Amino acid sequence: KICYIxxxxxxxxxxxxxxxxxxxxxxxxxxxxTIAFTDSVGExxxxxxxxxxxxxxxxxxxxxxxxxIAEMLDKVVLNGGLIVDRVNAExxxxxxxxxxxxxxxxxxxxxxx
Numbered sequence: 001k002i003c004y005i006x007x008x009x010x011x012x013x014x015x016x017x018x019x020x021x022x023x024x025x026x027x028x029x030x031x032x033x034t035i036a037f038t039d040s041v042g043e044x045x046x047x048x049x050x051x052x053x054x055x056x057x058x059x060x061x062x063x064x065x066x067x068x069i070a071e072m073l074d075k076v077v078l079n080g081g082l083i084v085d086r087v088n089a090e091x092x093x094x095x096x097x098x099x100x101x102x103x104x105x106x107x108x109x110x111x112x113x
Contacts, residue, residue, distance in 0.1 A: 005046035005062065008055060009102045012048040018101050022075045023064060039064075054103035061097075063107035069096055072108050 009015035012035050016027045026038045038045045066072045069087055076098045084097040084105060094110040
């Protein structure tokens, strides 16, 4: 399983607030003062990286599983992110992509019902 992710960001606090607002990730400060996160189901954790370029070019993609992809896209926009690709109603998989505040392209995945 994937267990740890480093997210490039110039402003860690702004990025942490974005991911908290959109995905309800738990944000915490470690004993050394760095900020980290755990996803809403306690499966994936990580931190922010200020010494890396944003993952702004399509390539290796991380998809976050969500219950309601339309609701998540609304939250992304409400919190300053931009939609890259909306849901394709004719695709076998329900996916969409967006950029976060620093240009990282992130995917959303909703299980078909």
